[in-house]
Each structure stands twice: as structure tokens, then as C-alpha cells.
Amino acid sequence: MIALGLVLAVALGWVLGPGAAWVLAHFDGVNGIVGKDLAAALDAVRGRALAVATGVIALAAVFYTARNADTARQGHITDRYTKAIEQLGSDKLDIRLGGIYALERIARDSARDHPTVMEVLAAFIREHCRDCDSPDQQDGEERTACDGQAGPPLGVHSSPRVPGTDVQAALTVIGRRDHRQDRDRIDLFDADLRRAFLTGADLRRANLSGTNLSDANLSKADLRDAVLVHADLRHANLQGHNLGPGADLRDALLVGADLRGAKLSGADLRGAFLIGADLRDAHLFAADLRGAQLRGAQIYVGDLHGAKVTEEDVRGANLLDAPSTDAQEASPSPEETWPGE
Structure with missing residues (x-):
């Protein structure tokens, strides 16, 4: 840029001096004028x-100016980011909360920093979700790690433990992030999120493999x-949630889960x-239920049409007739409407 500026300065000096006559003759095609006419023409060239x-x-x-403003803006964001990270490491809950919401503001203000902020928040959740302190525990009290704490046995209701206030905030x-700015999956692998409140949460493409979401409220959440x-979703509220094509629920624990109205079309539920x-x-429709354990599950027979499932898979399930809009209309038995026949 400096070299280009020097070249332009030299060119301007030349045009303002002897080069004006050359420009007049070769670019404007004006020749043969003298006196005042020549002077006026040369002044016009210099003016241009x-x-x-x-x-x-x-x-x-x-x-x-724009580049300097952007540099200053990025420097300001870096300062905000550094301060927010320091706040996350505080032993005081209110300061940690301030750091979490400061990071959210940074993610909204800077699309370039959005993926990094989400990685930091996900790491914070994975690191702190296993702290055994209750949300009401006072600051300064000793935390007890419970990474090795096992979940309840299959079929047994999970404990009343809930995520800490800071983990829930993260x-x-x-x-509620802008998922369009994501670069990678939100990584919550093997996190302990029992009884988490995630109503309406946008968890598209999230990695929840092995995550304990038992008793969590995931109603109307987007899990496409x-x-x-291997996620633990025992007794979770998944009513009306959206999984859609591409969701991988192989071997997931959905014992007692509320899946009324859930959008599971195309989901992989093999062995669930x-x-x-x-x-x-x-x-x-198009959901793969082969090998799934459906004993005692409540399913409307009509909803199984188009699903990848065999009569053996639903043996022991509670197959129901959908409520009729006409009270006088006789409802066929599940055997008469089995989709595989």
C-alpha cells in the first residue's frame, strides 16, 4: 500500500507539472493550440x-478508518472475552453467571467468535455438571466431585438432583444461540444433565452421546x-420435540419418556x-424401530405406518386405536390394522 501511494504521488506531481501537456496531447487529442487556450486546457487537465x-x-x-475501527472492535471483544473467561473461574455464583451472559453477548456481537464461545460454554457444562452441590449451596462451601456416581438402574426413577444454577444458565x-453460526457440533458428550430445563431449546446437531438427560424437560426442543x-432419557419430557431425519438414538434409554406428538420421522431408534x-x-414415518424395546409403550397403531418395525418388535407394546372423531364409528382392533399386513 505504501509503494502504491508513492507511485500515485509521483504520477500526480508529474501531471501537475510537465506531464499535463503530454496528457492533453495523448489522452485528450488536443494539439495546435497556444496562448490562453493552451493555458486553460492545461489547467483543466491539472484540475481533473x-x-x-x-x-x-x-x-x-x-x-x-474502517480497518482501524474493526481492529479496535476486535481488541475490545478480546478484552471482553478475557474478562468473561476469568469470571467463569470464580468461586462466586453471581460472577460465574455474569461471565456466562457476557459470553452470550460476545457470541451475538461477533459471528467469528460464536463457535469459540459455544465450545467454552459446552466445556464449562461438561466440567461442572457433575458437581454434587445443590443450586442453593452457599458460595465458599466445598464442592464434591461425583464423576464416578452411577445413575439409577434400568427402570428405576432417577434422583431429584438438578443442574447447578450456572450449568443451567449455560x-x-x-x-437459544443462533445455530447458523455453528462451526461444529455442540459437544455435551457424557454430561450429567438430569432434570435439566431445556424446553424449546435449539440442540440441532448436538453431540449428546452418553448424556444423562433423565427427567429432563425437553418439550418442544429441536434435536434434529x-x-x-446411549443417551439416558428415562422419564424425560420429550413431548412435541423435533428430532426429524438424521437423529441418532441407537440404544438410547427412553424408559417412561413422554414422547407424545414428538417428531421422530426418519430417526434411528434401533435398540432403543x-x-x-x-x-x-x-x-x-420412516423411523427405524428395529430391535427397540417397546414393552408397555403406548402407541397408536396408525402412527406405525411407514415405520421400520416388525410385529415381533412391538410384541408387548400397548397398541391403541387413535381417538375417533365420530363417536358412533366402530374402531378396528390393533390386529386388524397392523401396518405390516
Whole structure:
């Protein structure tokens, strides 16, 4: 840029001096004039050169101003980010909360920093979700790690433990992020999120493999393309949630889960434990239920049409007739309407 500026300055000096006559003759095609006419023509050439130079200088000034403003803005964001990270490490809950919401603001203000902020918040959740302190624990009290604490046995209701206030805040921020700015999956692998409140959360493409979401409230959550292999969703509220094509729920624990009206079309539920789950009005078209455990699950027979499932798979399930809009209309038995026949 400096070299280009020097070249332009030399060219301008030349045009303002002896080069004006050359420009007049070769660019304007004016020859044979003398006296006042020649002087006026040369002044016009020099005036045009000055106008062009002024425009170039103005554009350069705008460019440098914008670049300096962007540099200053990025420096300000870096300072905010550094302070927010320091706040996350505080032993005081209110300061940690301030850091979480400061990071959310940074993610909104800077699309370039959005993926990094989400990675930091996900790491914070994974690191702190296993702290055994209750949300009401006072600051300064010793935390007890419970990484090795096992969940309840299959079919047994999970403990009343809930995520800490800071962990829940980080989950809320992730759940309302602009997913279009994501670079990678939100990584909540093997996190302990029992009884988490995630109503309406946007968890598209999230990695929830092995995550404990038992008793969590996931009603109307968006889990399209999420990976939930071996996830624990026992007794979770998944009413009306959207999994859609691409969701991977292989071997997931969905014992007693509320899946009424859930959008499960195209989801992979092979080997999933759906014992006692409520699947009434669930969208199961093209869902793969082969090998799933459906003992005691409540399912409308009509919802199984188009699903990849065999009669053996649903043996022991509570197959129901959908409520009729006409009270006088006789409802066929499940055997008469089995989709595989």
C-alpha cells in the first residue's frame, strides 16, 4: 500500500507539472493550440488530476478508518472475552453467571467468535455438571466431585438432583444461540444433565452421546440431527420435540419418556429402550424401530405406518386405536390394522 501511494504521488506531481501537456496531447487529442487556450486546457487537465487524487485519498481514508475501527472492535471483544473467561473461574455464583451472559453477548456481537464461545460454554457444562452441590449451596462451601456416581438402574426413577444454577444458565444460552453460526457440533458428550430445563431449546446437531438427560424437560426442543447414542432419557419430557431425519438414538434409554406428538420421522431408534414410553401421536414415518424395546409403550397403531418395525418388535407394546372423531364409528382392533399386513 505504501509503494502504491508513492507511485500515485509521483504520477500526480508529474501531471501537475510537465506531464499535463503530454496528457492533453495523448489522452485528450488536443494539439495546435497556444496562448490562453493552451493555458486553460492545461489547467483543466491539472484540475481533473487533483479531483481524481482527492477521490483516491478519500477512499484510502475510509478504508483505513474502517480497518482501524474493526481492529479496535476486535481488541475490545478480546478484552471482553478475557474478562468473561476469568469470571467463569470464580468461586462466586453471581460472577460465574455474569461471565456466562457476557459470553452470550460476545457470541451475538461477533459471528467469528460464536463457535469459540459455544465450545467454552459446552466445556464449562461438561466440567461442572457433575458437581454434587445443590443450586442453593452457599458460595465458599466445598464442592464434591461425583464423576464416578452411577445413575439409577434400568427402570428405576432417577434422583431429584438438578443442574447447578450456572450449568443451567449455560445450557439456556446454548439452547437459544443462533445455530447458523455453528462451526461444529455442540459437544455435551457424557454430561450429567438430569432434570435439566431445556424446553424449546435449539440442540440441532448436538453431540449428546452418553448424556444423562433423565427427567429432563425437553418439550418442544429441536434435536434434529442430534447424536443421542446411549443417551439416558428415562422419564424425560420429550413431548412435541423435533428430532426429524438424521437423529441418532441407537440404544438410547427412553424408559417412561413422554414422547407424545414428538417428531421422530426418519430417526434411528434401533435398540432403543422405550419400555413404558408414551408415543401417542408421535410422528414415526420412516423411523427405524428395529430391535427397540417397546414393552408397555403406548402407541397408536396408525402412527406405525411407514415405520421400520416388525410385529415381533412391538410384541408387548400397548397398541391403541387413535381417538375417533365420530363417536358412533366402530374402531378396528390393533390386529386388524397392523401396518405390516
